Amino acid sequence: MHLDHGAAIHLQELPRATDELKKRGEELVDGVLKELTLMADAPMLDDDYDGPILFAGPASAQLLASTIAVHTGGTPAPLGDNGRVRDFEPHWQDSLGKSVLPAFLDLEDDPREGFGRLAVDAQGFSPKPLTLVKNGVLQELLMTRTPNPRRKESNGRARLSPGLAWGAAITNLSLKSKKRGSPRKALEKELLRRAREDGYEYAYIVESLRDGNILGPVNREGATSYSTGRKVSLPLPSKIYRLDASGKKTLVRGAMIAPASMRVLRRIRAVGQSAPALPLRIAPGATGASARRPGWTGSSATRSTSA
Numbered sequence: 227m228h229l230d231h232g233a234a235i236h237l238q239e240l241p242r243a244t245d246e247l248k249k250r251g252e253e254l255v256d257g258v259l260k261e262l263t264l265m266a267d268a269p270m271l272d273d274d275y276d277g278p279i280l281f282a283g284p285a286s287a288q289l290l291a292s293t294i295a296v297h298t299g300g301t302p303a304p305l306g307d308n309g310r311v312r313d314f315e316p317h318w319q320d321s322l323g324k325s326v327l328p329a330f331l332d333l334e335d336d337p338r339e340g341f342g343r344l345a346v347d348a349q350g351f352s353p354k355p356l357t358l359v360k361n362g363v364l365q366e367l368l369m370t371r372t373p374n375p376r377r378k379e380s381n382g383r384a385r386l387s388p389g390l391a392w393g394a395a396i397t398n399l400s401l402k403s404k405k406r407g408s409p410r411k412a413l414e415k416e417l418l419r420r421a422r423e424d425g426y427e428y429a430y431i432v433e434s435l436r437d438g439n440i441l442g443p444v445n446r447e448g449a450t451s452y453s454t455g456r457k458v459s460l461p462l463p464s465k466i467y468r469l470d471a472s473g474k475k476t477l478v479r480g481a482m483i484a485p486a487s488m489r490v491l492r493r494i495r496a497v498g499q500s501a502p503a504l505p506l507r508i509a510p511g512a513t514g515a516s517a518r519r520p521g522w523t524g525s526s527a528t529r530s531t532s533a
Contacts, residue, residue: 227270227480231262231464232440236341236505261465268477271468277424278495279483280417280431282410285463287504288435290399292460294333295508297488298358299383299394300367302374316394317456317488318364322376326364328494330405333359335368337382340398341505346382348392353382358399362492368394385510393510400501407499414469416496422471431475432483433465439507457485 233254241247281289296316303315318326327333337344337353347353349371357365369377370384370392385395408416414431421429438444444462460483467475 229262229265229479230436230441231258231265232437233258234437234440236507238341264477265465265479268479271466271478271480275426275430277426277429278417278420279429280413280469282413282431282433282498283502284434284504285432285465286498287502288437288506289460290401291504291506291508292435293458293488293491294358294399295396297458298364298368298396300369300374300377301372301394312456316367317458319367319374319376321364322367324364325362325492326488327359327362327491329362330403331359331362331494331497332357332402332404334400334402335383335396335398336400337397340503342397344397347380348384348386349380351380351382351384353397356381356383361404368396370394387510395508395510401497403497405497407497409499413496413498414473418469418471420495427471429469430481431467431469432463433467434463435461436464437461437506456487458488459483459485 235247235250235254297318299316300319301316302319303310303312305311334355334357336355338355345352347370351371356368358367359365366381367374367377368383369379369381371380373379383394383396384392386392417429417431421427436444438461463481463483466478466481468478469475
C-alpha cells in the first residue's frame with residue numbers, strides 16, 4: 227500500500243532565513259517522518275464501519291473546510307443544455323432559513339483578525355463579520371458580485387484562484403457552541419456508548435485528514451469512486467485510531483470515509499472543550515476546496531471544537 231503524509235508552514239509574508247525558521251522546518255520534517263513511519267507500521271483497516279466517528283484536533287477544523295467552506299457559497303450553478311448543473315452548485319444554497327446544524331451550534335466568519343484576514347476582497351468589496359448559521363439555521367451565504375435568487379449583493383467573500391478567476395471563500399470561520407463542551411475522555415466514553423447502540427464494541431477517532439495541497443492528487447482509490455448524486459466526499463483520513471471498549475487506541479491505515487449528504491452535519495451530538503485554530507489554503511469556488519481534489523490556495527482559517 228502506498229502511503230503519503232505531509233505538513234506545511236503557512237506564511238503570509240516573505241520569510242527571512244533565520245535560525246528560528248530553520249528550526250521550525252527541521253521539527254516539521256522530523257515530525258512528518260516519525261508519523262509516516264508509525265503509519266507504515268500500523269495494521270490495515272479491514273472492516274466496514276457505519277457507526278459514530280469522533281473528529282478531534284486538526285480533523286475537526288478540516289471537516290469544516292471540506293464541507294462548510296465549499297457548500298456555503300452563493301454562486302449559482304452554471305447553466306447547461308438541461309438547465310442548472312446542480313453537481314457544481316454549493317449544497318446549502320437552497321437551505322437559507324432552514325436547519326443545517328444542531329440548534330446549539332453557530333457559525334461565524336470574521337475577516338478582521340486571524341490567518342485569513344483581509345480588508346478588501348478580490349472584487350473590491352470590504353468584508354464584514356458574517357453570521358452564517360445561528361441556532362443551527364442557515365442565515366447567510368458567502369457572496370461575490372454574482373447574485374442568486376435569494377441574495378443580490380456581495381458581502382465581500384470573493385477570492386482569486388491561481389487561474390485569476392474569483393470565487394466565494396471563507397476568511398476566518400469559527401464554530402461556536404451554546405452547549406458546554408466535554409473533555410476528551412467524556413467524548414470518547416460517549417463515542418463508545420453510541421457505537422454499542424449501533425452494534426459495535428469499538429469506534430474510530432479521526433485526528434487529521436489528508437491535505438491535497440501538500441501531497442497532490444490522491445494516489446490510491448478514494449471514496450469518490452463510489453459517489454453518486456449530490457454527495458460530499460471528505461479527504462482521506464491521514465491519522466485515524468481505532469478505540470476499543472477497554473479504551474485502548476490503535477493507529478490504523480487504509481481508511482476512507484464514504485460520501486454523505488450535507489445533512490449528516492445535523493447529527494453532530496457533542497463538542498469538545500478546546501477550539502484549535504488551523505491555517506489552511508482553501509481554493510475559492512464551489513469545487514475548489516471539495517474533497518475530490520482538495521487544494522488549499524486562498525488564505526483561510528477554521529476554528530472548531532472536536533465534534
